Amino acid sequence: MRARRRPYDFVKRGGDLVVAGLGLALTAPMQAAVAVAVARNLGRPVLFRQERSGRNGEPFRLVKFRTMRDVNPAAGMVSDAERMTPFGAKLRATSLDELPSLWNVLRGDMSLVGPRPLLPQYLPLYTSEQARRHEVRPGVTGYAQVSGRNALSWEERFALDVEYVERRSFLLDLRILVATIRTVVRREGIAAEGHVTMAPFIGSPRPEVGR
Structure with missing residues (x-):
């Protein structure tokens, strides 16, 4: 079942177009500088592309600047912690790595x-309530990113995602x-405890159903 839209969603889309267009134009020199720095420090390609789930769970290709080295078992670089420089x-x-996402x-x-x-592999793991995101x-x-990231x-x-939806x-x-x-200025909540980013989602505990 496809999500029902609200009048604000159409206004929001117009604002997204204006701000993203201006943002790309204004940050073009900065993005060029970041691209050069990524190429020097991590090599090419400078952009990271990965399939993610969008509205109604439909897939799209997210674009960001690379922040990790490629997976290389021979060099001992497999986990995020090993690949992060x-x-x-x-x-x-x-959050400069997020700038190319303005294209998305x-x-x-x-x-x-x-x-x-x-x-996308998280889709079958959500509860019906979580899937509302x-x-x-x-x-x-x-909302979650400014509430603890x-x-x-x-x-x-x-829970914060669903609260935002509502x-x-x-x-x-x-x-x-x-x-x-x-x-971003305070660099709050960059990583989960014991991780360089966030632990993978393996599903939430489900209440036991009585016999």
Whole structure:
């Protein structure tokens, strides 16, 4: 069943187009500099492309700057922690790696604000309530990202995602965008405890059904 749209969703899409277009134009020199730095520190390609789940669970290709080296078992680089470099960690901490995602916003794959897009293999693991996060376009930033980011548990993140779906409005989006600037400046919640990013989602505990 496809998600029902609200009048604000059409206004939001117009704002996304304007801001993403301006953002790409204004950050073009910065993105060029980041691309050169990525090429020097991590090699090519400078962009990271990965399939993610969008609105209604439909797949799309997310675009970001690379922050990790390629998987190389022979060199002992398999896990995220092994592949992450100091340069990549700094790039991720400043969220500069997210700038190419403005292309996804312009294309209509994403919005500026919404639940973060996750891997397609997570789709069958969501509860029916958690799956509601796909009723809207995923965002470059979101309610969970300004409320703890990767320091939150998956269940806390999904609860905030669904809360955003239910409460989405211009004022809430504006609050989240302003709070995003504060979160990036303070470099809050960059990684979950014991991880360089976030532990994989393996499903939430389900209540036992009585016999």
